[in-house]
Amino acid sequence: MIKDHHQQSLRSGIANMMLLYEDRYLANYITINVGTRDVKGTLATIESKFQRFFPKDPFNYxxxxxxxxxxYQADIKIGTICMLFSILAIFIAAIDLFGMGSQMALQKLKEIGIRKVLGASDLQTLLLIPRNLLSLVGIAGIIAIPMVYFAAQYWLETYQYRMYITVWMFFIPFVLVLAVALLAISLQSVRALLVNPAQTLRDA
Incomplete structure (x- = not known):
């Protein structure tokens, strides 16, 4: 009796297995525990011993x-592709938010000028633009998170042994996306805040 061990991928469960000892050589493979110090030298020694006992058989290892x-090569490729597309999606979203922030800042220049004249603090004025756009990001997250959860759950069900999805796996990426969005929007908010209110009201 030996301890259970994985003979196949983690997609499959541990099946019953019987190990038999035979005096005759009936195996297709020979398993050898090789050290990591001199792998090439060890392989050369094994090959010479193999050719000595089996001169007509090719030495493949x-x-x-x-x-x-x-x-797991397919899973690694899927993970790499998902990571690249995620970076690309975040980059495109940041550019889009930057453009939306610029447009909204232009639309609210007069309102910002009036608020500053009436004594509104810089913080209140600075939060005027991000508040509207971040609400859109929040709505997008509320829609996307359940879709990602069910897709990930469906993919993980193909494994007999798998990790379990926790709330932190969604919370941390969502906070990072909000941080990127806030950075992209805040740049335009600061530019709008630095505009002289007298100039915006005079142009009105």
Whole structure:
């Protein structure tokens, strides 16, 4: 009896397995525990021993860690693609928010000038533009988070052994997106705040 161990991908459960000892050589593969110090030298020694006992057979070998990692190549590629598209989406969204902030700042120049003349603080005036746009980002997050949750849950169900989704996996990215949006919008808000109110009211 030995302890359960994964013989296949984590998509599959641990199945029953029987290990048999045979006096005759019936296996297709020989498993050898190789140290990491001199791998090339060790392989050369194994090859010479193999050719001595099996001179007519070709010496082919592979490493088990690389063999098991190949089972997850598709998942690694999907993760890389998702990361690249996420970065691209955040970049495009930041540019869009920057443009929307510029347009809204131009529309609210007169209102900002009037508020400053009437004694509104810089903080109150500075929050005038981000408050409207951040509400749109919040609504987008409320719509997107359930969709991402169900998609991730569906993907994880293909694994017999998997991690479980927690609220922090959505909270932290959402806060980062809000921070990026706030940075993009605040730049335009500061520019609008620095405009002389006398100039905006005179142009009105």
């Amino acid at each position: 592979f490493f088990l860690d690389e063999y098991f990692n190949k089972q």
